Amino acid sequence: xxxxIVEDEAGIRESISDYLRREGYICEEAADYxxxxxxxxxxxxxxxILDITLPDGNGLDVLRNLKKRRPETGVLIVxxxxxxxxxxxxxDLGADDYLTKPFHLPELNARVKALLRxxxxxxxxxxxxxxxxxxxxxxxxxxxGSPVELSKKEYDLLLYFITNKNRxxxxxxxxxxxxxxxxxxxxxFDLVYSHVKNLRKxxxxxxxxxxxxxxxxxxxxxxxx
Amino acid sequence: xxxxxxxxxxFFRFTGLLLLIGAALFYWAVNRIIRREIDEKLLxxxxxTVQLLEQGRAVPxxxxxxxxxxxxxxxxxxxxxxxxxxxxxxxxxNEPYRQLVAQVEVSGQSYEITxxxxxxxxxxxxxxxxxxxxxxxxxxxxxxxxxxxxxAQRLWQPFHRQLEALRQFSLARSETLGIDPSGIDEFDELRxxxxxxxxxVQADYRSLKAFTENxxxxxxxxxxxxxxxxxxxxxxxxxxxxxxxxGTIYEAVNRLxxxxxxxxxxxxxxxxxxxxxxxxxxxxxxxxxxxxxxxxTESENLRIDLESAGSLNADAxxxxxxxxxxxxxxxxVRYSRPGDRIVVRSGPDFLMFSNxxxxxxxxxxxxxxxxHKISGHNASLGLGLAIVKEICGVYGWAVAYEFxxxxxxxxxxxxx
Numbered sequence: 001x002x003x004x005i006v007e008d009e010a011g012i013r014e015s016i017s018d019y020l021r022r023e024g025y026i027c028e029e030a031a032d033y034x035x036x037x038x039x040x041x042x043x044x045x046x047x048x049i050l051d052i053t054l055p056d057g058n059g060l061d062v063l064r065n066l067k068k069r070r071p072e073t074g075v076l077i078v079x080x081x082x083x084x085x086x087x088x089x090x091x092d093l094g095a096d097d098y099l100t101k102p103f104h105l106p107e108l109n110a111r112v113k114a115l116l117r118x119x120x121x122x123x124x125x126x127x128x129x130x131x132x133x134x135x136x137x138x139x140x141x142x143x144x145g146s147p148v149e150l151s152k153k154e155y156d157l158l159l160y161f162i163t164n165k166n167r168x169x170x171x172x173x174x175x176x177x178x179x180x181x182x183x184x185x186x187x188x189f190d191l192v193y194s195h196v197k198n199l200r201k202x203x204x205x206x207x208x209x210x211x212x213x214x215x216x217x218x219x220x221x222x223x224x225x
Numbered sequence: 226x227x228x229x230x231x232x233x234x235x236f237f238r239f240t241g242l243l244l245l246i247g248a249a250l251f252y253w254a255v256n257r258i259i260r261r262e263i264d265e266k267l268l269x270x271x272x273x274t275v276q277l278l279e280q281g282r283a284v285p286x287x288x289x290x291x292x293x294x295x296x297x298x299x300x301x302x303x304x305x306x307x308x309x310x311x312x313x314x315x316x317x318x319n320e321p322y323r324q325l326v327a328q329v330e331v332s333g334q335s336y337e338i339t340x341x342x343x344x345x346x347x348x349x350x351x352x353x354x355x356x357x358x359x360x361x362x363x364x365x366x367x368x369x370x371x372x373x374x375x376x377a378q379r380l381w382q383p384f385h386r387q388l389e390a391l392r393q394f395s396l397a398r399s400e401t402l403g404i405d406p407s408g409i410d411e412f413d414e415l416r417x418x419x420x421x422x423x424x425x426v427q428a429d430y431r432s433l434k435a436f437t438e439n440x441x442x443x444x445x446x447x448x449x450x451x452x453x454x455x456x457x458x459x460x461x462x463x464x465x466x467x468x469x470x471x472g473t474i475y476e477a478v479n480r481l482x483x484x485x486x487x488x489x490x491x492x493x494x495x496x497x498x499x500x501x502x503x504x505x506x507x508x509x510x511x512x513x514x515x516x517x518x519x520x521x522t523e524s525e526n527l528r529i530d531l532e533s534a535g536s537l538n539a540d541a542x543x544x545x546x547x548x549x550x551x552x553x554x555x556x557x558v559r560y561s562r563p564g565d566r567i568v569v570r571s572g573p574d575f576l577m578f579s580n581x582x583x584x585x586x587x588x589x590x591x592x593x594x595x596x597h598k599i600s601g602h603n604a605s606l607g608l609g610l611a612i613v614k615e616i617c618g619v620y621g622w623a624v625a626y627e628f629x630x631x632x633x634x635x636x637x638x639x640x641x
Contacts, residue, residue: 011450018457080445102449102482105456153520168459172479182517184483184605185555189525216465217472 001116002026002044006036006059007051007078012101016049019105020112033057040066047074047116049108052090060089067094074119076111078103104173106164113163129162130224131208143208153178154199161212161222170219196220229377233370240369244362248355255354259347260323264306267325270340278331278338289322289341296335302326308344320345383407387416394423396430434492441489448482480606487608490548491595494615499542507537507546507576511569514550518558526563529554534572539639541620549616552609553578553635559605560633568632576637585628592626613637 003025007013010031017027028045030036033054040048040062048066052059059077066073075095090098096115099108117125117136127134133142139155141148150158160177161169171192175183178195186192196212204210213221274291277284284293289311304326310319321344329336383404390404402423404416455475459468493499515529522529539546557567557580570577591597593614596607613635617624623638 009446009450012446012453015450015453015457019453019460022460080442102445102452105453151520168456170456170459170475172475173456179521180517181551182521182555185518185521185558188559189521191521191524194524215459215468217469218459218475 001046002028003112004028004030004036004039004043004045004048006030006048006054006062008032008053008055009051015105016108019109023109033059033062036062037065040069044070045073046120047076047112049076049078049112050095052077052079060093063090063093063095072119074115076108076115078108104170104176106160106167106169106173107177109167110160110163110177127159127162129165129222130211132158132162132203134159134162143203143206146206148202148206148208150199150202153195154202157195157199158203161220164222166221166223166225168215168218168221172219174219192219229374229381233373236369236373237366240366248358248362251358252351252355255351259350263323263342263344263347264325267306267323267340267342270342271325271327271338274338274340275327275329275331278329278336281332289339291341292337292339294337294339296328296337301328301337302339304328309341311341321348380409383409383412383416387412387419391419396427399427399431401427434495437488438492438496441485441492444481444485445489448478448485451478452482484606484608487606487612491608491612491615494545494612494619497619499545499619501542502540503543504538505541505543505546507539507550507571508533510543510546510550511554511571511576514547514554515569518554522558522567525558525561527558527561528566530566530568532568532570534570537571537573537576537639539620545616545619549613549637550576552613553637556609556635557633560599574639576639577634579632579634581631582628582633583631586626586633589626593624610635 001024003020005013005016005020005027007016007029008031013029013031017029020027028039028043030039033056036050036054036059037057048062050059050062059079063075063077066075071094077090077095077098078101079090079098080101096119097111099111114136117127125135125137127136131144133145134140135142136159141150141155141158156178157174160174171187172183174192174196175186179186179191200210200212211222211224213223215221270291274284274293278293284291286292307324307326309322309324311322312318313320322341323344324339324341326337326339329338386407387404390402394402402420404420406413406416452475455471455478459471459475463471511531515531518529553576554567554569557569557578560582561567561580565581568577568579570579586592586599593610595611597610598605598607614624616622617637620639622640625636625638627634627636
């Protein structure tokens with residue numbers, strides 16, 4: 001899977017590529033509009049992570065050129081501008097998703113995976129982790145072949161864990177993923193903790209293994225090892 | 226006291242004094258002139274009487290106007306001019322007279338000649354003059370008051386216009402003061418000074434706003450880098466001690482990011498950068514936000530009751546309304562205890578969020594200030610209510626805190 005990361009801030013660009021490389025993707029980088037446009041012209045990518053505000057041009061123009069040339073490429077727009085206009089224009093131009101800066105890397109990862117899932121594995125999009133099977137089309141979870149009843153948030157949490165397996169998920173990243181704007185409040189009430197506890201209980205009760213490991217002072221890690 | 230009144234008071238005191246002195250001088254002068262005329266007339270009459278005596282003709286006796294007496298001893302009247310009172314049998318009272326007495330010798334015979342003239346007429350004349358003067362003064366007074374008032378109204382018009390313009394002036398709106406020149410030097414000077422002042426204040430305000438906006442924007446990227454770097458770092462399975470330190474840094478960065486985001490939002494609202502206005506149904510927004518909170522409130526055993534006394538709709542930006550409702554709702558939830566009942570009441574022109582409490586909050590007027598925190602709640606950024614107030618400011622709504630019936634309540638009033 002080949003990706004192009006268009007982002008002018010070196011620190012952010014490198015963090016993204018590092019994170020995604022460890023997921024097994026091939027990542028190329030472009031720091032400005034000119035490079036991005038050139039690369040899009042020359043090579044084919046499965047996915048482009050595109051920052052809209054570039055020092056020498058607008059990321060939306062890269063998107064326009066790309067969609068003329070290779071409309072099958074997935075595009076995830078990343079922007080510091082929380083402007084609704086950009087979001088709408090971007091999605092109108094054929095972008096698949098939109099993420100506002102600053103974002104958590106696991107969040108980006110989850111979006112990337114969801115996007116690729118939608119675009120590529122159209123036939124059978126089931127996600128499997130050991131004995132756990134997730135069917136994101138129908139929001140159904142099976143452990144050892146038998147369905148498990150999860151609340152909406154617990155389901156989202158499990159999916160988030162599996163997409164970011166073997167990664168540390170901080171409480172803040174989980175709170176933001178699950179509660180969005182109400183993450184502060186969720187943090188206040190320690191909701192992440194109680195949801196993780198419930199999810200653990202339900203998986204174990206259904207005969208699954210407890211894959212959720214607590215990372216002291218940070219959050220959790222979903223891992224088979 | 227009005228300037229005009231003070232001015233009038235000074236003016237009237239001074240004119241009154243001047244008029245009094247003037248009247249006294251006038252009386253004195255007129256009196257003197259009349260006296261002199263009378264004395265002259267008496268002297269002429271005396272000379273005529275002497276002439277008659279010298280010609281040996283009979284002198285007509287007409288008391289008390291002319292009296293001629295041969296002097297054969299007895300009491301003499303003192304010579305010269307004198308004022309005297311003489312009983313008038315017709316009027317039956319004493320009348321004032323001016324008299325001139327002279328002792329003359331005509332053909333070896335001594336005579337005492339007394340000439341008199343009544344002063345009643347001259348007194349009447351003086352009275353008439355006095356009344357006329359007073360009337361004139363009064364007329365002058367009234368006329369001057371009227372003129373003063375009329376011209377003051379006209380003259381002060383530019384001042385009142387300036388005052389009104391200043392009252393209408395708002396820092397947030399970027400329009401200039403815009404007062405037309407009046408053609409009166411003093412007011413034009415004031416106008417120029419005001420214009421300079423407001424222009425400068427506005428420029429300062431703009432640059433301060435730009436600074437906040439730029440600072441928040443510039444902070445965003447480094448914050449994002451720090452955060453993503455920490456997220457990469459914790460993947461490397463550092464020892465527990467370092468992980469703990471990283472956790473602390475991470476939490477602080479997250480807090481900073483949230484703070485920065487809220488500040489950016491505030492500046493955005495201040496700069497009116499939320500253009501799109503649509504008809505927003507508050508009831509819909511409230512339901513959505515309450516639904517989003519449902520799981521959260523369930524776990525805390527909180528109840529949120531929606532009470533609607535008529536649907537609430539307004540032309541506004543939908544995301545701003547969402548933020549307003551979210552912040553007020555969040556506020557009510559944050560300060561509730563498990564088992565509490567939160568009430569969201571709405572009507573055609575108001576919106577109210579209440580949650581139970583024991584005592585009214587202290588310093589209610591500071592609740593809406595930026596970074597105001599209630600002691601013991603350090604988790605909040607202290608910007609939520611400031612954002613609520615700012616949003617209300619955009620649409621001319623009013624938000625206020627009240628405490629009644631054991632409930633903290635935040636009420637938003639829409640429209641008049």
